[in-house]
Amino acid sequence: MPDSKKGKEPLLRTVKREEISNKKIALLRIEALLFAVLAGGIFILALGYNPFLIYGTIISGAFRSSMAVQGTIKIMIPLVIASLGVTLAFKMKFWNIGAEGQIIAGAIFASYFALFHSDWPHAILLIVMFAAGILGGGLWGLIPAYFKSRFDTNETLFTLMLNYIALHVIAYLRDGPWLDPGAQGFAKIARFAKNASLDKVFGVHAGWIIAIILVVAVYIYIRFSKQGYEISVVGESHDTARYAGMNVKKITLRTMFLSGAVCGLGGMIQAAGSDITLATSVAGGVGFTAIIIAWLSQLNPITIVVVSFLFSILEKGSSVIQSSYGLSTDCADVLQGIILFFVLGCEFFIRYKFVLRSKGGDR
Amino acid sequence: MKKIISLLLVFVLTMSMVAGCTKKEEAPAADEETAVEEPAEETAEPAEETEEATEETAAEGLFPPVAKEDIKVGVIHLSDPAEGSGYTYTHDQGIVGMQEALGLDDSQIIRKNNIDDGDPTAIETAILECIEEGCNIIFATSWGYMDTCEALAEEYPEVIFSHGTGYKSNGTNFNNYFGRIYQARYLTGIAAGLKTQTNKIGYVAAWGTDNSEVTGGCDAFAMGVYSVNPDAKVYVKVTNSWYDPEGEKQAAEALIAQGCDVIGQHCDTPNPQLAAEEAGVWGVGYNSDMSKDAPNAVLTSAVWDWSAYYTTAVENVINGTWTGENYFGGMKEGLVGISPLSDLCADGTEEAIEEAKAKIVSGEWDVFTGVIETNTGETVGEEGKSLDDATITGGINWYFKNIEEK
Numbered sequence: 001m002p003d004s005k006k007g008k009e010p011l012l013r014t015v016k017r018e019e020i021s022n023k024k025i026a027l028l029r030i031e032a033l034l035f036a037v038l039a040g041g042i043f044i045l046a047l048g049y050n051p052f053l054i055y056g057t058i059i060s061g062a063f064r065s066s067m068a069v070q071g072t073i074k075i076m077i078p079l080v081i082a083s084l085g086v087t088l089a090f091k092m093k094f095w096n097i098g099a100e101g102q103i104i105a106g107a108i109f110a111s112y113f114a115l116f117h118s119d120w121p122h123a124i125l126l127i128v129m130f131a132a133g134i135l136g137g138g139l140w141g142l143i144p145a146y147f148k149s150r151f152d153t154n155e156t157l158f159t160l161m162l163n164y165i166a167l168h169v170i171a172y173l174r175d176g177p178w179l180d181p182g183a184q185g186f187a188k189i190a191r192f193a194k195n196a197s198l199d200k201v202f203g204v205h206a207g208w209i210i211a212i213i214l215v216v217a218v219y220i221y222i223r224f225s226k227q228g229y230e231i232s233v234v235g236e237s238h239d240t241a242r243y244a245g246m247n248v249k250k251i252t253l254r255t256m257f258l259s260g261a262v263c264g265l266g267g268m269i270q271a272a273g274s275d276i277t278l279a280t281s282v283a284g285g286v287g288f289t290a291i292i293i294a295w296l297s298q299l300n301p302i303t304i305v306v307v308s309f310l311f312s313i314l315e316k317g318s319s320v321i322q323s324s325y326g327l328s329t330d331c332a333d334v335l336q337g338i339i340l341f342f343v344l345g346c347e348f349f350i351r352y353k354f355v356l357r358s359k360g361g362d363r
Numbered sequence: 364m365k366k367i368i369s370l371l372l373v374f375v376l377t378m379s380m381v382a383g384c385t386k387k388e389e390a391p392a393a394d395e396e397t398a399v400e401e402p403a404e405e406t407a408e409p410a411e412e413t414e415e416a417t418e419e420t421a422a423e424g425l426f427p428p429v430a431k432e433d434i435k436v437g438v439i440h441l442s443d444p445a446e447g448s449g450y451t452y453t454h455d456q457g458i459v460g461m462q463e464a465l466g467l468d469d470s471q472i473i474r475k476n477n478i479d480d481g482d483p484t485a486i487e488t489a490i491l492e493c494i495e496e497g498c499n500i501i502f503a504t505s506w507g508y509m510d511t512c513e514a515l516a517e518e519y520p521e522v523i524f525s526h527g528t529g530y531k532s533n534g535t536n537f538n539n540y541f542g543r544i545y546q547a548r549y550l551t552g553i554a555a556g557l558k559t560q561t562n563k564i565g566y567v568a569a570w571g572t573d574n575s576e577v578t579g580g581c582d583a584f585a586m587g588v589y590s591v592n593p594d595a596k597v598y599v600k601v602t603n604s605w606y607d608p609e610g611e612k613q614a615a616e617a618l619i620a621q622g623c624d625v626i627g628q629h630c631d632t633p634n635p636q637l638a639a640e641e642a643g644v645w646g647v648g649y650n651s652d653m654s655k656d657a658p659n660a661v662l663t664s665a666v667w668d669w670s671a672y673y674t675t676a677v678e679n680v681i682n683g684t685w686t687g688e689n690y691f692g693g694m695k696e697g698l699v700g701i702s703p704l705s706d707l708c709a710d711g712t713e714e715a716i717e718e719a720k721a722k723i724v725s726g727e728w729d730v731f732t733g734v735i736e737t738n739t740g741e742t743v744g745e746e747g748k749s750l751d752d753a754t755i756t757g758g759i760n761w762y763f764k765n766i767e768e769k
Contacts, residue, residue: 186570
């Protein structure tokens with residue numbers, strides 16, 4: 001924290017904590033969750049509702065019937081996949097906040113086949129769409145990686161900006177070349193033929209099976225493969241990696257392709273499984289939520305499943321309280337915001353602590 | 364590694380294909396509870412002066428009756444009814460009116476608000492939640508919900524989907540409802556045509572000529588203007604969205620800057636009227652009586668009374684007389700009308716409007732009757748005949764001769 005007045009210490013300053021035990025970390029997190037629930041409860045109370053009832057409805061709304069559970073799982077699928085995608089890049093300390101764009105790119109590539117080759121045999125068409133999704137997302141991820149390794153550009157800004165470009169590409173396709181001719185001027189892309197949409201398994205589109213496979217695959221890849229090891233070494237230090245004879249550029253490009261490819265696959269699944277068309281909402285903020293989920297899960301694929309599940313419950317439950325209590329959707333958003341604020345704020349306190357002026361404390 | 368992944372992928376695909384075949388039988392079973400209905404006790408008086416369709420196939424319902432206490436009605440709204448003036452508010456007023464007329468409990472209405480009609484996943488989630496809550500009939504109020512309704516109607520044949528605007532239906536559990544708002548627009552055009560001093564009238568339209576609903580409404584408005592003031596021109600500005608608060612305001616401001624002194628609109632917010640009020644010119648509102656938003660500008664508004672349809676539709680479901688027919692009500696049915704004329708209107712407005720209104724309500728004459736000249740010099744329609752409903756809902760892609768697109 002910069003000191004504006006010379007010679008005078010600020011009243012409150014942040015100091016990095018020494019390593020604290022896992023037990024203490026867990027305790028801090030539980031505390032944060034309690035505070036979140038408490039603060040959210042006060043908010044609900046201020047609106048004139050019973051907090052217990054609302055919280056209860058959030059949980060029951062996500063689980064009360066097989067349809068509710070299916071709905072929760074459906075929200076969870078893209079979150080898991082995109083979180084896995086960004087995890088690959090984050091392991092390498094490559095700040096890929098472009099998952100949103102990579103999801104969209106994958107969806108666009110896959111949609112081309114869904115829209116214009118819907119007469120192909122179902123299995124072949126879907127495999128081609130999967131491949132297209134992977135390729136689309138991968139290439140979109142490759143662009144910032146190339147510039148980073150060639151010109152040392154800032155990947156955070158680069159990936160972020162590519163999100164908006166991708167979004168506008170959909171808008172362009174929707175308003176122009178891919179405009180649904182049957183829509184009487186309403187700007188939308190035609191709904192995919194049944195043949196080009198993902199089949200449902202146990203009432204939810206097959207994306208959940210792919211998500212499970214990806215969780216296992218990414219887990220094995222990061223933990224046990226040589227490439228996964230290379231990623232962590234590059235993440236720790238480029239110099240060390242180079243010293244060990246690794247081709248940093250190649251690893252960066254490869255990892256970002258994979259990171260984008262996983263997100264792109266998620267985009268294809270969202271378009272062909274859930275939207276059954278290509279819409280500007282295909283990513284719908286999932287790419288950003290994925291960053292939060294990946295960090296909260298400390299880049300562990302198994303934990304990602306758990307955290308995504310919690311996010312999905314919150315999302316699904318919020319939607320139910322809106323219709324059950326006539327609570328506006330904005331209120332549900334505020335509630336989500338409050339909970340996130342505490343949970344994320346807690347991560348700060350795991351690494352840092354505040355020190356008062358009089359107490360001194362080492363810098 | 365990659366080989367393993369791709370092998371796995373292929374495996375999953377084949378799995379999902381096999382599993383996909385079994386899905387069909389599962390789907391209805393999961394929702395049996397929504398289909399369980401006891402025979403209703405004698406409910407309400409039979410729907411009397413409802414749509415023509417019910418008269419023909421009277422009492423030949425496709426679904427068994429539902430007891431009034433057991434019926435649940437789902438509503439999918441584009442924004443929040445609390446917006447208090449535009450499209451969603453007006454629809455919700457219709458739902459409230461239906462609820463009062465039929466004496467339903469609050470818990471029997473499931474509202475899903477702020478459902479973006481460009482986000483198919485959000486639409487599906489909202490509709491599925493209504494089905495999960497046990498809704499017998501779901502009103503989807505916005506155009507963009509159409510494709511999702513169509514798909515879900517097939518998947519859930521025991522639930523009735525009623526989609527407002529749009530053009531798709533399946534004749535059983537997925538119908539389409541809309542109204543002859545163009546009749547009301549014609550009357551508001553008369554008020555605008557008599558009021559304008561610059562002979563320039565602006566019109567903020569949601570969509571261009573591809574969209575028959577918007578274009579036909581704009582034509583009707585312009586024809587109303589022409590009927591009393593052949594010298595006035597109508598300038599149209601398209602926002603390309605049903606709901607774009609900022610864009611609608613800007614479009615109105617641009618039209619005012621070009622000299623328009625009455626602003627009509629076919630879009631969801633009262634912002635064009637607010638822009639008119641701010642600039643000291645006049646306007647014609649839409650959806651609900653917008654004089655409550657801009658009392659110093661609004662002459663009158665083309666308004667909906669959706670309760671006319673919602674009451675009829677829900678009554679049909681309760682009585683077991685739902686036929687799956689599309690609904691296209693007008694001024695005669697009380698579905699559309701104009702709000703009370705404000706003091707700002709020019710002298711003689713009321714008389715001129717009453718005269719035209721009487722002809723429309725009696726069925727003696729309708730707006731799209733006879734030969735109509737377009738602004739490209741072509742003609743539409745035949746002498747002594749009105750355009751048929753299919754053309755009115757889906758085939759008006761031309762502007763009336765006094766319209767100019769900006």
